[in-house]
Amino acid sequence: MEAFKIPTGSMAPTLLGVHKNVKCPNCNWKFKSNHNNTYVKCSNCFYKIHISDNGNRGGSRILVNKFSYDFGKPRRWDVAVFKYPFVDVACMSCGFSSSQSMMCEKCTNSPKIENFLKSKVNEYFKRSFGINQYHKVVCKSCKTVGAIFCEQCGSTNVHVVRKNYIKRLIGLPEEKLQVVNGDIYIDDKIARKPEKVQDSLWVPVFDSNYTAKQEIIENWEVQDGNWDISKEQLHLIKPDGIEQKSYITFKRNITDNSAYNNEITDVVSADVMLAFNVIATGNSGGISILLEENEKVYEVFVRSRGEKKESYVKISGSIVTSNADAFIESGRVCRVEFSNADNEIILKLNDSVVFSHTYDTDLSSLNGYTKSSKLKFGGINTDAIFKNILISRDVYYSETGEWGIYNPVEIGEKQYFFLGDNSRNSNDSRYWKFVPESNMVGRAFMVFWPLRTIKIIK
Incomplete structure (x- = not known):
């Protein structure tokens, strides 16, 4: 066992180098920023904050098990020292x-x-x-x-x-690896992160509990239906006697922007997570979530208890899976969590998975990258109140460097390919290729300092 101190932000937000703590004066959002930044834009409300007077905080201190690879092989997604x-x-x-x-x-x-x-x-x-x-x-x-x-x-x-x-282990010996559209492809198939790893890598984009005093950018757009929008909640009001499908759109583009790096980019991501509390009334219809990526549309419908139609997942208009036992109780609060990451759609109701559907993307038929991504939600023939809305994005592995970017790279015997979680600001295998097995030091498993940040590294 050995302790290490993290010097840089290449693994942020999982592990922090020297940084500044920031609290937005406009919406009270708290986040971390690189110590070199003199100003930063809040990810939640886009308010510009001068942070030159904010004191620097030291990097995370971690514990590394130096015997972990003496008794077992390194595993994909390990955070490892080498x-x-x-x-x-x-x-x-x-x-x-x-x-x-x-x-x-x-x-x-x-x-x-x-x-x-x-x-x-x-x-x-x-x-x-x-x-x-x-x-x-x-x-x-x-x-x-x-x-x-x-x-x-x-x-x-x-x-x-x-x-x-210290980086995250992505590619294993004798694999073919390529970074495409922010995702990792191994032997032409997308590499999906385990649930615990994925949960640790979501980057918050918007949280309705942090309301802006001054609106810098509009968050919501109503295209149809009757919506009452306030800072505390979004209320879909069902017109009397009319069956109607109605959505509200998150107006902002979801990109790989990062307040930590203070970079504004136009790289769009469709690997997103949407969570909210909803109270729906009525015994028909239900709640619906739409994610539009280029010409493709992912749709999830969750019925109210009295609705005869089954809950389902659709991709571009075709039902790919359904569940008659998934429903929302009228008048009761339900926590809904929808995610699309690594070509997998997951829906949770009150922390229980009701849908988990994977789909493949053939690299040879992948026509370009995500140019547009719109997130919508609402209801079908129902009255509903949405609160505690949280929108996050997945880590986006940027296509910079030389290796594994525009063409796949073949990893040799007893060699490994590493990437940083803060992909835009990470000196990793994209620039210098492989790490030989003999260079492996051990697996990082715990942050022990500062005390308020103690956690198991996933």
Whole structure:
């Protein structure tokens, strides 16, 4: 077991580096922001907040089980510590600094092992007698012998620093991996996150419990029906004697914007979660949720108890699954949670799963990316009050870097592919490819400091 301190925000919001705590003066939303930011826009109400005077807070302190991979294989979605496959090299002769790979140039896939004993001895002689250091390295596979030297002047009189990194393990040995439209594809099939991992990666976009004093951006748009919109709730009023389907639309685009990074992007995401409390009255009709992604429409209908029609999930107009036992009791509060992530639609009523439907996307037929995404909800032939509305998005793995982006990358034997949860600001395998098995240090399993943030890492 060993304790580590997180220095950067590449794994935010799962793990925090040096950061600032922020409370929006317009809506009271509390969130974290990178310590370098002087201002930030609140994700909830888009109010611009100057935070240059906010004090810096230290990074998360975590516990790492260094024996976890001695007794079992690393698993996809593990948060793991490993030796970064590059070293920082500072020349003591000419002052030039660089980052150098510790992977063998001859056989390409195997790590070079530094003769640390010799290095330490040479470091002692350098300090004591002025003799130059000589960092000898040997390839673990082909046994090629080399040295770490200055790339500018060729001197072996260099200071070498090797770092530990922490990221989320995404790709396993001998797999084909590609990042497409914010998702991970393994051997041309989407990789779905386990429920506990997915729950830890939702990024809040909007919470109706944090009402803005000054409206910076409109949240709701009514296209049909009779809605009473207030800061506390949304009320769908059923007209007397008329059977009607009515929706209210979340007007904002759901993108991979992050208050932590203070970046405004136009990358649209359809991997979203919508949750609310609803009180529906009447014994017919029911509640409906629509997610529109480009030309595709995902629809979930949950009937009122007296409605004869079964509850169902539709994709582009076709019912893909139904459930006669899923219903909402008239006049009672029901917590509804709808999510679409990694090509899986899940609906929960009062924390119980009533629908779980997976669908496939053939990479060869994937025509472009998500250009538009609209989230709607409402009712069919019912009167309903919606409160405690929460909208979140899934982590979006951005297509930056070189490896596994525009073309799939083949992961070698005893190699792993890592990504940061804060994808837009993470130096990970997209830039420097693979981590060899011998570089693995252990699995991070707990945040123990600050005390108010104690949690099991998922």
